[in-house]
Amino acid sequence: MEEKRRIIVQQFQHLERRIQQNWEENKVFELDAPKIKEPTENKLFVTFPFPYMNGRLHLGHSFSLSKCEFAVRYNRLKGKRCLFPFAFHCSGIPIKACADKLKKELKEYGFPPQFPTDIPLQADGYTDEGEITKDKSKGKKVDWRRTFITTDVNPYFSSFVQWQFIRLRDAQKVKYGTRYTIFCERDGQPCMDHDRASGEGVGPQEYTVILLKLLGPYPSKLSELRGRPIYLAATSHRLETLYGQTNCWIHPNLSYICFESKFGMCICTKRAARNMAFQGLAMEYGKIGHYIELKGEIALLCICV
Numbered sequence: 001m002e003e004k005r006r007i008i009v010q011q012f013q014h015l016e017r018r019i020q021q022n023w024e025e026n027k028v029f030e031l032d033a034p035k036i037k038e039p040t041e042n043k044l045f046v047t048f049p050f051p052y053m054n055g056r057l058h059l060g061h062s063f064s065l066s067k068c069e070f071a072v073r074y075n076r077l078k079g080k081r082c083l084f085p086f087a088f089h090c091s092g093i094p095i096k097a098c099a100d101k102l103k104k105e106l107k108e109y110g111f112p113p114q115f116p117t118d119i120p121l122q123a124d125g126y127t128d129e130g131e132i133t134k135d136k137s138k139g140k141k142v143d144w145r146r147t148f149i150t151t152d153v154n155p156y157f158s159s160f161v162q163w164q165f166i167r168l169r170d171a172q173k174v175k176y177g178t179r180y181t182i183f184c185e186r187d188g189q190p191c192m193d194h195d196r197a198s199g200e201g202v203g204p205q206e207y208t209v210i211l212l213k214l215l216g217p218y219p220s221k222l223s224e225l226r227g228r229p230i231y232l233a234a235t236s237h238r239l240e241t242l243y244g245q246t247n248c249w250i251h252p253n254l255s256y257i258c259f260e261s262k263f264g265m266c267i268c269t270k271r272a273a274r275n276m277a278f279q280g281l282a283m284e285y286g287k288i289g290h291y292i293e294l295k296g297e298i299a300l301l302c303i304c305v
Contacts, residue, residue, distance in 0.1 A: 093195035
């Protein structure tokens with residue numbers, strides 16, 4: 001039975017290669033621009049999000065493009081001029097993360113790389129067969145002459161994207177501004193779910209900051225701020241629970257900082273201060289500025305209201 005199944009699979013693979021070779025030889029899916037006075041109404045253009053090239057093509061890509069594939073097949077049968085180009089996404093944060101990883105490895109191992117001999121290397125089954133060639137074997141109805149990558153090497157695609165955003169801006173569908181998002185401090189731009197090497201599914205969390213004013217005298221660590229109001233920046237996920245609040249929790253062994261915010265001198269963790277700085281709550285956007293480090297046990301010496 002197994003032998004019979006294997007033979008059937010081989011027959012289908014042979015048929016697949018023969019038909020795809022026929023497509024290529026006869027340029028079945030190569031579509032040129034219409035000639036002068038040639039009708040242009042009966043046409044269809046399809047595309048889908050280009051796969052990132054920070055990894056190999058996989059079944060998920062096939063699933064995503066299947067709607068385009070079915071649309072092209074169906075409309076070709078109806079006699080339409082169907083164009084399905086294909087591209088490879090070689091820009092964006094995922095590609096930068098991949099490039100940064102390579103840069104780090106080149107710095108660590110040199111070029112050409114000299115890997116430590118005590119680390120066992122495993123073959124990953126890579127062959128000289130290109131990704132584009134292997135992707136053709138999926139049988140997509142693509143005009144492969146129009147394959148390109150989304151970098152500055154292809155100014156035509158960059159101009160196309162620019163044209164799209166200009167049209168969207170003129171139609172008041174997009175505008176420039178700020179919003180709550182996961183932000184990459186190193187790259188200086190938002191970092192979406194699929195842009196991250198780790199941490200998919202993590203989103204912004206909403207906190208309510210409660211300012212608890214310290215009463216003097218201040219501890220010696222904060223003596224330079226004598227005469228200025230200082231607040232403990234307490235936070236909560238649930239604003240409705242703050243009515244009737246009777247206590248504020250401070251970890252005695254945790255490191256805190258006191259920095260200048262737009263609502264006064266605040267005591268909180270450095271991480272919280274950094275997040276506040278990138279939300280425009282510090283005196284300078286994205287920067288904490290001068291701060292005083294102190295342990296939680298020092299803050300416990302203060303009285304607040």
